[in-house]
Amino acid sequence: MQPHLMPRRFYQWLKSRSLALSATDTRYAIAEASLIGVLSAIAALILKQGVGWLGGQRVALANQFGAMMVLPLGGLILGYLAGLLIETLSPTATGGGMTQVKAALARYRVPLSLRVALVKLIGTILVLGGGLTLGRRAPTVHIGAALAAQLSSWLPTSPEHRRQMIAAGAAAGLAAGFATPIAGVLFVIEELMRDASGLTLETALVASFTGAVVSQLLQLSTFNFPSSLLDLPDIAFYASEIPFYLLLGILAGLLGALFNRGLLLSVKIQKVLNLPLSWRIGLMGMVSGFIIANLPLFFRDNTGLRFIVLKGELQWHDILLAFVAHFFLTILAYSANTPGGLFGPALVLGSALGYLVGDFEEFLTGTGTESTYALAGMGAFFTAVVRVPVTAIVFVFELKTNFNIVLPLMVTCAVSYMVAEGVSRGSLYEHMLQARGIYINEGATGQDFLSKLTASQVMQSKVETLSSSLTLDEVLQAMSNSSHRGFPVLAEGQLVGIVTQNDLAKLKKVPGFTPLWEFMTRKPITVQSEASLSDVLYLLNRYQLSRLPVTEGNKLVGIITRTDIIRVEANQLQGDDTTINEMVPDPSYITYQTRAPLTGEGRILLPLINPETATSMFKIGAAIAQEQNQEMECLQVITIPKHSDPAQTPVITQHNRQLLQRIERLARQDNISVHTQIRVAHDRAQAILDTIRERHINLMVLEWSPKNHLPGTIFGPVVDLLIRKAPCELVLVKLGPEEETYPEALDKDTTWLVPVAGGPNAKLAIELLPGLTQLYTRPRSPIIWLCQVFSPHKPTPSYQSLEVEAKQLKAQLERPVIPLPIRSQSVADAIIHLAESETCDVVMLGVSRESLLVQVMQGNVAKTIAQKVKSTVILVRGRLED
Structure with missing residues (x-):
């Protein structure tokens, strides 16, 4: 369940709670473990009854209609349905489930959720009821762990707490399946987690005991365990x-x-x-x-x-x-x-x-x-x-x-x-x-260095703050004079809120004298100075934040950002315990590559991030490559945990290779020289930068999707970093809904809107037009609207330069180019309105690195256009100067 699906008041209450009131409270953990035990017992009973009923029906039909017909046919149908259910709804629910739980407890990103639990429950009933010779206890472990993970995801807890709850769910699942509470705890410690720390042992014991007792109560209507769960004759040993x-x-x-x-x-x-x-x-x-x-x-x-x-x-x-x-x-x-x-x-x-x-x-x-x-x-x-x-x-x-x-x-x-x-x-x-x-x-399944460092060791103690008595105009002035995009708000020395540029972007026609306390975010999520760095990172990811105030009580003592954590991780990997050095990028490692003939005059990099849109993105890159006689370098990045070495961590590349081989087949059809590679890295952006440097990339075609946007970033952390640091020319593409779903939608008659405002990036965008417009087939050539937005305050703007540029472009492209001057106070609003009213299929504009990343109160122009225009948007940024 996502936060927006929870009752709003309850979710806001959860967000306002301090980390210390939940993640580190033993009473809270014990109560949660008890609930996990109850849920695991109910799931185990449903599984037992479901398998028993379906298996009984199978045996009865076999006795009635003949085993040679019913048993194979029943196994085929029920097995097929179980497999189809898992394939469609939750591929993680395959197998016994022990490997998934063990990997999750080792901090691998293995999905564990309510969906996994339900699919596992139904799938197990189908296959065991269908007669396959397997057991139901391992699935109860998987189901218990998945239910615990889902419950932890609904509450503001730390990563270590969530991990301990998953272990408790696994113990409860085994205990509920066999009514063996002690063995359930030992199995988790001996095989799955290998951690006997205080809280892990306590929560596992509580969940295991609760699961076993509730399981027996539901079946026997008594709290008393039978003297022997396995009724065998007298036991003796000589x-x-x-x-x-x-x-x-x-x-x-x-x-x-x-x-x-x-x-x-x-x-x-x-x-x-x-x-x-x-x-x-x-x-x-x-x-x-x-x-x-x-x-x-x-x-x-x-x-x-x-x-x-x-x-x-x-x-x-x-x-x-x-x-x-x-x-x-x-x-x-x-x-x-x-x-x-x-x-x-x-x-x-x-x-x-x-x-x-x-x-x-x-x-x-x-x-x-x-x-x-x-x-x-x-x-x-x-x-x-x-x-x-x-x-x-x-x-x-x-x-x-x-x-x-x-x-x-x-x-x-x-x-x-x-x-x-x-x-x-x-x-x-x-x-x-x-x-x-x-x-x-x-050795890595225990607490890593992120759990050993505290927020006070990493935070920035010198914090730029704002007073709650400031007005909107004064806040805007303070933000324009600072490089930060968010500020804690203080009243009488106490932290009362936080204000970010996202808060300002939401304001519509608000008077400049509006006091800050009316539009700031009140009761922001904070961490105590003694909170572990893993807890900080969890909260940043959980609530999609870019910064967290660090407090002692209600007193602000510092602020911690994602950049601070990245710097610490880089220093730790180098064996440096200090936290003030500049971040040193983690190296990436090539695990697979193919090389084509070196026939081009340059090289275009295409990072394939989304397999569903890879074909559309390749067509865009290929169009530029054909026009400019360049080769293409197609890249897939596999990210691994920070504690793993990219050069020594085995990864599965089958699906990645299949995607790259599909791209190679398309390249052969278009007669384009394509190189491919798969890199293993801690950070996707760093792997792309390594490729740019090592492969001497001239231009990069990069996809951006609003779905991947995180608060505190413009286009997302990876894209923002590449915009700032990638030295090559950059073509940033947001695919429209048709191109995103149906790559063949590129092959149609279109209308292009190309805003120009002078400058090298606008010229670069126009230089790319001949290649990009070749994407679209005749009989009717694309119509290009060449527009320029003029301020309404200028009495007599000159339209001559726009008409001359349109005439030159028309002669170069040999297709219709229509000059269109517009007078508007907002560049973004004018372009968005024109794109919608003329149903333009593609909006393409050249922008600088600064305009791509600097937000104003109305919002970043390029980002606003890319978000609000429903069709394809192409942003072009030139090569960065050294």
């Missing part, structure tokens, strides 16, 4: 049985490692086949249904089968068949990235293996306690797959609550862990993340 438990640990370690390798291999095979997710899951459901239809009857009900295996109600040959079938059916189902988990299958496989070893002991010695072997096998196989021996021991103990099982569990889990690590190091989830190009440095 020293003479230790060799058989060692054997069980060895077998579990070997088979668990083999199981993991089979899962990873199957996922790689599916990637090679490259089928859509819906067809992958549907086909795996159909194949699973066909196999199960040919197995004994007890295989048709997954829940019933697992209960029978866990209870040991089968003969040894049936248990062996169940183990083999479950082993391969789970690999088959998981290979399609199906929304289902491995916890349930791992426990079933472990219990089956334990029963087989117990039967073997009984065959040799005539004695043995099969139930004990089954429980020990569950922990051992679970350990071999997930590599969390402590969690496995506590988990199985909580299921049975019998201390006689602890020693067998410790023996088998320890041996299983050592054997599995000897065969293949690392847990399955680590390998799955690495297959996606995510390498988690466990």
Whole structure:
């Protein structure tokens, strides 16, 4: 949910709250963790009931109409629907969900939201109800984490607090699924987060316990846990049985490692086949249904089968068949990235293996306690797959609550862990993340240097402020004399508000004597001086701010901006602990490139930011390249976290390469020499500047979208920086709605509006017209309105120069050019009105770097035109002088 969808008063209240009242209040965190536990328990129950009902319907239909028809067809249809749902609404909801949660806790930008939770819930019900041999507990972990992330996004919290809530949601999800609250906490600490700090442990414990209790209450109508969640015969352990438990640990370690390798291999095979997710899951459901239809009857009900295996109600040959079938059916189902988990299958496989070893002991010695072997096998196989021996021991103990099982569990889990690590190091989830190009440095999952620095260490203590008693005219005068675009407002030494140029731009016909307190932003978001830098960065991003006042109580002690944080990060990466040095750009790294013949007289850079508009942007760049006989350099930038090294961080470039290959095909059709490259960088703008410098770029064609605008910037942080620093000529393009959606819309008859006001940039814009107008096909040539806005206060403006320029341009372009003088007090209003009244398709004007970035009260002229004109707008800025 976005802030504008929340009740306005409530949202304003949240914005006015100090960070210290929420993000660092333990009571607040505990209350939130309790709510997360309740929500996770409800989701787990819905998932359980949904899978049970749909699976029961499938079995009933199979008994009525024949398993050979119903099971494969049901698996195909339900699997296809689940895949289609995930593809359409939330691609992040694939798989068991453990990898997504682990990556999110490692500070990777993995989407976790209410949408992910709902899609995961429905998708899991469909695939498990359709008969695929997977579990529902891992999805409950994913759902719990997603619900926690959504709840945290609605409240003003810090990044560390949000991360701890996600961990609490994961613990609550596992606890609600198995009713094992302690194991839920241990799993988060041992595998997902590996952080046992005070608040993490407290919130995880509260959420886990709440989830388990609410789950039991909803199912049993009592607060009391049953004495044994897994009803098995008496458990016993004898020293003479230790060799058989060692054997069980060895077998579990070997088979668990083999199981993991089979899962990873199957996922790689599916990637090679490259089928859509819906067809992958549907086909795996159909194949699973066909196999199960040919197995004994007890295989048709997954829940019933697992209960029978866990209870040991089968003969040894049936248990062996169940183990083999479950082993391969789970690999088959998981290979399609199906929304289902491995916890349930791992426990079933472990219990089956334990029963087989117990039967073997009984065959040799005539004695043995099969139930004990089954429980020990569950922990051992679970350990071999997930590599969390402590969690496995506590988990199985909580299921049975019998201390006689602890020693067998410790023996088998320890041996299983050592054997599995000897065969293949690392847990399955680590390998799955690495297959996606995510390498988690466990040392980096703790607090980074942003959490160790405070606002007082980085802030600017000398702050330009304004008094609340000033008038609008006095505020405008103060802003015109300063390089800052926002000022804290003080009254009697206390911070009472903040005023920015955005506030002034919203004023319409307001008298100059209006007092500042009437139009300033009251109760601005602030941070306390002891707040961590990660909290500051979170608030800047969350509320799209460019600056934050730093306070002690209500007293202003400094101000901190994005630039200050960037400078600190750059200094830290260099090993410099000071915060006053000039920012040193982070280097970018080329991970993929192609080179074409060097046939052009210059080179045009085209950063491809939006794949949906890449074709339209390429056509614009290609038109200029053909007219000026230049080559093109197409660039894709992959950004990575600040703590990662661009030269050593593996990334997935498949989609980026596909886009660049599509551009290369278009270039061959137009006979244009195109080079391509993919760069890995911390900062997109810096990667573009590196490319300009290294590839000797003459001109850059850059897309701008109003959707990406951030408060406190003109065109957005990346575009603003490139306007200021890119030394080459710059063509800034805002595509109209037709060109943005349908690239072929460029190929039509058009009307161009070209405002001129003299100067080198206006001339450069006119020089680019011959190439750009070639974008549009005949039979009717584009009509060009060459307009100039004159002040109404001039008694007799001279129109002669405009007419001469129009005549010269007409002869050069060999198409209609109409001179159009306009008298107006506002240049922007005149151009916008003319563009709308004449339905101009393209507005193109030359502007300087200063006019692109300097705002006045009415708003920046170029930006205002680009925002309010609905058609395509092209802004041209010349080369920067050294």
